[in-house]
Every structure is written in structure tokens, then in C-alpha cells.
Amino acid sequence: MALPKRYSKEIEEKWQRVWEERGIHGFNKDSEKPTFVIDSPPPFTSGKLHMGHVLSYSYFDFVARFKRMKGFNVLYPQGWDAQGFPTEVKVEKKYGRLPKEEFRKKCIEFSNEMIKNMKKQMKAMGFSPDWRFEYVTTSPSYHKIIQLSVLEMYEKGLIYREKHPVLFCPYCSSAIAKAETEEKEEETTLYYIEFEYEDGQKKKPLIIATTRPELLHACVAVVVGKKYEKLDGKTAITPFGKRVKIFHDKDVKEEFGTGAVMVCTYGDKQDLVWQKRYKLDVVEGIDKRGKIKNSPFYDGFSIKEARKKVIKALEEKSKIIKKEKIKHTVKIHDRCKKEVELLPSMEWFAKVREHKEKIKEIAKKVKWVPSFTISHLFHWIDSLDWDWVISRDRVFGTPIPFYVCECGEVRAVEKEKLPFYPENAEKIVCKCGKEMKPEEKVFDVWIDSSVTPLIISGWKVDEELFSKTYPNSLRPQGVEIIRTWAFYTLYRCFFLTGEIPWKEILLNGNVLGVDGKKMSKSLGNVIDPDELLNNYSADAIRQWAAMSGVLAKDRPFSYEDINFAKQFLNKLWNASRFIEIALEGALEGEERISEVDVKELEEVDKWILIELEELIKDLEKRMESYDFRNYIVELQNFVWKKFCDFYIEYVKWRVYSGKKKREAQYTLYIVLSAITRALFPISPHISEEISSVVLKNQKTITELGWMSIEVGLTKEEKEKIKERVEMLNKIISEIRNYKARNQLSLKEELERVTIHSPIEISSVIEEIKNVGRVKEIELKSSNELRVEF
């Protein structure tokens, strides 16, 4: 068996099969080796990986493969975050409205389909999770652990149910968390509306400015700035005749609008502040589907319709003094992109506000890579002023394991009865005598994903595994979900176990379009992983990922990088083909080659081994600190610039002539062995192929392990050798330069060359003659290198 002329996809598929058949990536529960546990992100089951996945999943696959080679027992699971709104939308589109239970079944079916394709893509990329540890957030066993985890938090007093204004998406008809909102700049109209106030017996006009006239019926006060300070305590009358109090308040911005504001429950967060400050009534002006309620005239109309009608009515009464176009920012729901409202609603909460400092403390115990990313978390924590709303009015989610009663009583489901599903819950009776209802809401999906370290470690399922694998070693994730995934995981896992979830967290940025902008369909700059997989080998794509490895920073996708990776692999492939020829017959027994003593080696052999030793030591440090970029760049430079450009050229004549051939073979063997193993974490398929075919290894590289190099020479000897061979390299460059200047072929033979060298270089004279194609060489000593032709 010999290397084919070209590296191909078939080779990659072959090795993916071999790894799977031999169970190379399996975690061994009974092993005595140290464990390394990766809390890999479960992607949302959209059906397709995006470039961000390709990048970040490559990162931790590098780590997993490296750690296995270093003798760790690696637990690298793969999960799927299947529940959530986008799936509901798609399933509803396909099947229409269905009863809850059936609908949930269809959602599961649908997400399983999505998983199939994503799994296929992951395998094609050569990712190496242990598929026996696969988990899906839709499974009853997953639900059970999630419900159990919340019940334990409930017991610790961290969970409560309350009517409280929450961010609410009328389109999705569900409460959402602050972390699920985005901002959108919008043009809107600021209406100047005439109210009146009572000044003694007289009524005088008072102009307020608002963007939300449809909430006029929910107006519970007017607050005024300095300009109207003297109106404090007086009564205002809305155009529809409602009487409300006037307060003077420092939070009114004088320069905006008129300096007088109507407070509606709730138009925005400021209204909530004032409502609390002045203990105002709450008028629920909008219902959960975004329809007006509690209005004398407009109940049942949508916000937009109501706004039009109110404006029309006000205009008829000449109460609109002015209209002004302004730009302002509104909060929108990140999933549906629709405007979010603030509505009082009975929801479940997790206490985070009172534990802000504690969570920060926990976060500090984790090593953040790169370190500045912890500030993203701190900044987020500092800005939190509400607890985490953990309930959602959706179907495709983990049911909340509680019963609730009209009287306000709640009761936790018994742990033995988990997983809990409201549709087949048993009937129970409340203290008040009424029947309690099983809670119909489901959990926020971040409740599902914020305990992945516990899930993969077998929390409450396998105590032995848990003690071995928790805290996890590494959490890789994107910067943009620090405020959600990282934050919620730190919070939940700590309060459940008293320990940090993982020792290190590794942050990756986003992959932008080639144009440097966020990939989006509308910009047409989306790169599809499937398309890359059709045009490039997985090993080249993985190498692109490593080259893009500036951590926690967004980076445009680069065809230059991926093409360079492809060319590099081609270079290595061809070098290996040469070595295959060079080693013919030399690998009958590995011992024969390893017998060679360093002392017998030629100067150039020693040189490349010294360089290799330095490289390998460096690479270990690079990988330990997750510096993938410099890892691959250094490896590429060594292989291309030192090994191929010089060393291989230096030994060709020996290989062909037979002179000192064994030493050359030995050196080629060692170098190729070490570099295939060093390349393995990044580009595993090509490394396996070369290792197996050229180096005749029966074992896979994972089994062979990392290859350390120790050259048995003193520091001084090494320095001298490097000095002389670097001089040789310069001389060869000079000769090549001379030939290029004179438009000669590099093959052209030179009659005679005089070399003025500052150091003694007679030990490399054969290389100069054979590689430079020089018949006769005269050596002279000099202060500076000079080559005369």
C-alpha cells in the first residue's frame, strides 16, 4: 500500500470509520488515567451547523484529541438543545394546531430529524465525541434531571412564583427573560397630547408627550420635571376624563418632550419605577396576546389599531398639539423579532438578584480564556435588576413540576414521581379544599442547558462517575452567550453542588462574512459548512479554524486561510510521498531505525532534530494555553520552511546515492513521526494516513500518543550545530538568489564558488555541493558571509 498521488475525502471517511469501529474516542469509566471533561455546547437543533459551530467545535475537538494523546481519559459528550420556540413555529406550520401532547410528539420527531443531519456534518468534520454520552433535552430522562434540579433549588428557597411585571412577548404569548431581548432602532411618532390640570376651580391645559397614546386608559399618574414643579400634588385629567395625580420627579428629562410625562402601567421600565415609587394603581392595559384591555372604548383591538383609533379620537377633539418623528430604541424578542411589552403576570422566578456577589465570586474561581472575558460577565451581573423569569407559556419545553391553586398555594411534585407531565398528572387537593392544577407552563430553555455539567457528569444518576468528572475541566462557548449560558450555569451548578461547574472557560468569537459583516441572508454573505465540505477536506477546514483562532474575537471568514491550509496539507502529503520512497525497506522492524545513535548523524540531521525538539516543546505550551493559531502557524512554518525547503533538499542526494542513507532515513522517520502526531489534533485524517502508510504504524495516533523529542546533545553542541547549519541555509539561499538573478534554472551546475564565512563550515560542505549544484568550493574565513561566483 502506497500513498496515492492526491489526498482525498475517501481517506477521511475511511479513518472516521476506523475510529468508530475501534472505539478510539470512548471514555472509560474504570480507567485510572486522569480525566478531562469537556462541557461541550449542545447546539440548537436547527438542522444545520453554521460556521460558528464549525469553528468552536473544531476548537474543543483539538483539545480532546490532544488530551487523549497526552494520556487523559477524555469525556467529550455531545448534546442537543432541541426544545424551543423556533421548532414550535416550524411544526405548527407543517401540521397546524394540535393537542399539546401530540404537538410535543411532532416537535420531538421534527428535532430528531434535524439532529440526524447535524450529526452527519459533525462526523464529516471528524469531530470525536463519545456518542455513547449523547443527550437530548427532549428525553424523559433529561426532563427528570432538569425538574429535579429546580425542585432542589426550590427547597433551597431560590425559586418562587409571583405576579410581577415581566418582559412579555405578545406574539409568542409568553414571558421572556431580559437576556432574550435585543434592541432595535425604530422611527416612531412622539405625540404631544393636551391634558388638563385643576388649578383651584379652573382647568388649565398641560401638554404631555408620549409615543404610546393607546395606553392612555392605563394612565395612572402624570409626573413632571422642574418646569412644572408647582403642580406637584395637583390633579390632572386625561383627554378621556380620567383623573390622576401629578408628581414632581427628578427622573423627568426636561429636554425631552414637554417635561411632563404620563405614567401608564406599563409603557416602559421607567413607568414601573414610578409606579413603585408612588405606589400607583396598576391598570392592565394590554393582554397577553397584545390586545387592549380595561379600556372604556378599545378593548380587543391590537396595539396598532388602538393607537390609530385613539389618535383619531384625540384629533377630533383637537387634543393633539404636535406630532414629531423621533428615532428610539425598542426591545424586541430575539427569536421572533417582535416588540416586547411589560405586563404583570403570574410567573416563576429564580432568585439571582440577591446572589450577584456570590456568582461573581464563583466566576473568579474559574479560569477565563482569554482573561478579559470575565468582565463581560461582571458587567452583565452589575446591570441585572430583576430576578430570572424561568417560566414560559409554551408547549415544547420541560414542564414545571408544580401544582398551583386558585388560592395562590403551590406544591412541588414529589421527586419520585418525576418526570412530571401535566397532561397525565395525578389529581391532588389543596389545603383550601379545592383541586390543585398541574402547572401548564414550561421552563425557559436556559433552564435546560444551564446544568449540562451536571448532566454529563451523571449528577444524581451515577455517583461514581460524578465524583470523577465534576467539576468539569473545560467549558467552550461563544462570547455572545456569556450573559446566558455561562451565567446561568455558574449560578445553577454552584447552588446545586456548592462547587464551580468547570475549571476553565474558553471563549470563541463569531465567524463573520468575507466582507467582515455579520453573516445574514439579506447580505448574501453566508458561508454554508456543507459547501465548504464539498470543496475542501475536513482537515483543511479544521486547519482554517485553528488559523482563525484569535480567541473571543470575531473574525471574517477567509478563503485565503483555507486555501493556504489546503496547500499546506498538499505540501505535507508530497513530502510524505518522498519520505515513503526514502524509507523503502527501512521499516521492516522499527528497531532497526531507532538503533541509530545521535552521534553518528550528519550535522544537518542533528540540526533538524534540534529544531524539532524546540518545536514540539513549544507546541505543547501553545495547546495547553489554547493558542491554536500559533500552534498551527509554528507547525506550518517548521514543516514548510525548515523541513521541506532545506532539510529534505539536504538529504535527497544521500537517499539517492546511498551515502549516510540510514542516518537520513532515521531522521526523516523521526521528524515525520513527530509532525504527524503534532498535526493530529488539528488535522487528524491526513496524519493517520501518513502514520499508517508511510510510517507503517499499526496503532492509531491516539493510541500512539504525543511524541516528545529529546536530542542527546549538550546545549553548547546544539548551539554550534544550529549556527553552522543556519550558515549553510544562508549560503544555499545566496546560491539560489544568484541563479534567480541570472535567470538560471536551480538545476544549473556552477563550476566554482568561493565562500567567505565567519565560522567554520567544512562539516556541511557536501550539502553545499550537492544542493547548490556546485562542482568546486573554496572556503575562506571572513567577518561577514560573502559568496562569490
Add this chain to the structure above:
RNA sequence: GGGCCCGUAGUCGAGUGGUUAAGACGCCACCCUUACAAGGUGGAGAUCCCAGGUUCAAUUCCUGGCGGGCCCACCA
């Protein structure tokens, strides 16, 4: 308004308190060399954003601008 990251050839980007500031892509010229034209060799191309400061010495450290990106807050 606050915080964080960043500014280095046409483009992308390493890196450094001290000789001549990597490398890649692109460009130009030459070479079909028995591993490789998906290659090789050589070359051109940089005010290291601007202004101050610290220092014997700043592209690097500090301050302030300017420009870009991300996150957060506010906007009745």
C-alpha cells in the same frame, strides 16, 4: 452616556521598550528541479491611526483625540 476589544504593506494579520518590523493572500520577474506547477526561487510594497508624555531609546508603556467593532443603560 458607561464598559470592553481593536487600529501594523492593496487586503488579512503575527510580534517587540533596543540592529534590517514575521507570515499569508494579491502583485512583478524568473525556473516545467526525479515529493510537490494545487510547486519552486527571487523581488517590489509599511509615517506600525494622530498628538502629547514617561524613557538614553516608544510601533510597543501612559494620557488625550480620531476611527471601527461588540456589550450594556436611557429615551415618556
